Amino acid sequence: MPASPSVRPSYAVVLRVPHARRTFAAALIGRSSYAIVPLSLMLAVTRSSGSYAVAGAVMALFGATTVFLSPARAAFVDRHGARRALVPMTAGHTVLLGLLAAAVSRPDAAPAPALGALAAAAGACVPPLGPTMRAVWTRLAPDRALLQRAYSLDGVAEELLFVSGPLLVGVLLGFAPPAAGIALGAVLMAGGTAGFLSSPALRAAPAGAGAVRRGGGGLRGLGRPVAAVAGVGLALGAVDLLVVAFAERHGHGTGGGAGVAWVLAALSAGSAVGGLLNGAVSWRTPAPARLTVLTAALGLTLCGAGLAPGLGTLAAAVAIAGFFVSPALTTAYLIADEVAGPQARVRAGAWINTAVNAGCTAGTAVAGTLAGRLAVGACFAATGAAVLATAVLVAGASRRDTPRKGAREDAREDARKGARKQDREDPVGKGTPERDASGLAPLG
Known part of the structure; x- marks a missing residue:
């Protein structure tokens, strides 16, 4: 990118x-x-x-x-x-x-x-x-x-x-x-x-124009960023619990002691650094594509975190995972701002928040169930796989939208070709539609 x-x-x-x-x-x-x-x-x-x-x-x-x-x-x-x-x-x-x-x-x-x-x-x-x-x-x-x-x-x-x-x-x-x-x-x-x-x-x-209509108008296109950040939230909720389980199983006592706090601090530090660096770059890649890549990178990193032999290595892996969290959320907010109508921007941002928090709750619940039955490494891998699946779904939805956009561009190109052909056949302009400064017939 x-x-x-x-x-x-x-x-x-x-x-x-x-x-x-x-x-x-x-x-x-x-x-x-x-x-x-x-x-x-x-x-x-x-x-x-x-x-x-x-x-x-x-x-x-x-x-x-x-x-x-x-x-x-x-x-x-x-x-x-x-x-x-x-x-x-x-x-x-x-x-x-x-x-x-x-x-x-x-x-x-x-x-x-x-x-x-x-x-x-x-x-x-x-x-x-x-x-x-x-x-x-x-x-x-x-x-x-x-x-x-x-x-x-x-x-x-x-x-x-x-x-x-x-x-x-x-x-x-x-x-x-x-x-x-x-x-x-x-x-x-x-x-x-x-x-x-x-x-x-x-x-x-503006004091509010009462333009929020029933049926959720002004929020079309919000489904993809909401789904992506729900996956990010699921990862955050699962990691909080899995770090505790990892510490306990590696001999750091019930609850993991101070080691857990350091690992979770590494997650926050990685997220802060990633957020600042992401904001400092002027991206040419569209925001939906970036969101897909960031979500997939988070999932892959969590799959690797399950291979950590100790808390120090886990802290490093979790910090790398955190590097993608804040950029993913920021990108989702940008998409929400782009797709929201003028009188639905607060609501669009709130849906992103809701998706993250709901994902966190689900992630904690699922991780708690898995941690009682599987090795912690397998739980990290399952969490990463779920986030990767979310990224694949979001990418698939984006690709399904692309042909429709391409079809519109093809229609425009056909109109331009038709106008040029008509111009060659009728050089004096008889019967031709009014042209703009480019010499092409207006496309309506």
Whole structure:
């Protein structure tokens, strides 16, 4: 996939776009809540209820409404505009997080059904700051090369949030109960969203034209990137669990200890490096073809990871696999932006998010089943094979679209040949259609 020799805008140019730094920083502050609240909630419910089963059920409800209602919340933003949609969502989400923090601040403070209801309601109101910020990037950086760098920067920053968030929770637990992490997440979400919505970039944005129609109009062509990133999410969910199983089976104790943390950090580091490098290249290859190659490369790398003899080698293999993760997600977001109608861009980005998260959930579940029956190396190979199969399906769908495009080009060429033949037969122009500056008959 060679790079174009044209001038390449830098990441510094992205941040010098008017209002970009202020808007992006505020969005990141709000999005940091995504990385802090889930872990804090799990720890707080476990401590309050004394039951892992209750904690698992509460987290499942929170995660389900967060993930699977994401497209509906994004459609609300597309329909009504960011300011009118995000304010009530943020208000409801932060109030519910506050109630959750109060409910789990003391042992047996609330019954399990009440905690589950609060968690489900809080997840249902999570503001889609990530998809909304990417829609804003589309307006701030209309040039495709600049938008690619903006999306890459956004993806790497989000990756770092999910690395630093659990670390921040660990520091907070040194002097405060887990419920404080939930409260902190609510404060960050409220403050970040307020700063985001006060940005001139949002004030200049259209308020929503109510153009989101029933039937999902404006999202045609989104199936391929959604399928590809679902495969990427499956890989991420499986790797998280398989690394733990690998560490345990190689004598690193139950849970794998610090070794697991280093391997997963290598995955994030590889993803960050890959994302930055991908954004710095001006690609000539179309985004759908790049997405297929990146997904296939991830699958092949995971197949090889199963051959690792120890944690150090596995960390290196996982870092290489991570190198393809952020570029694949960034490329999927670019495709979603290209195929989405003007009033469906937030929803398109939300579908990419939903596919990744759903893939993660499925990957963890499947890996857990396989790890109890197969060697870890075979589990890595099976995961890689599933991702490769996804890449093949996406590539096949792209090829099926190519003949239709070629047929349109053939029709255009036939029209041009007919016009030239007619011009030779009727040189004085009698009976010929009006021509444009090129001398060819207009094609309608």
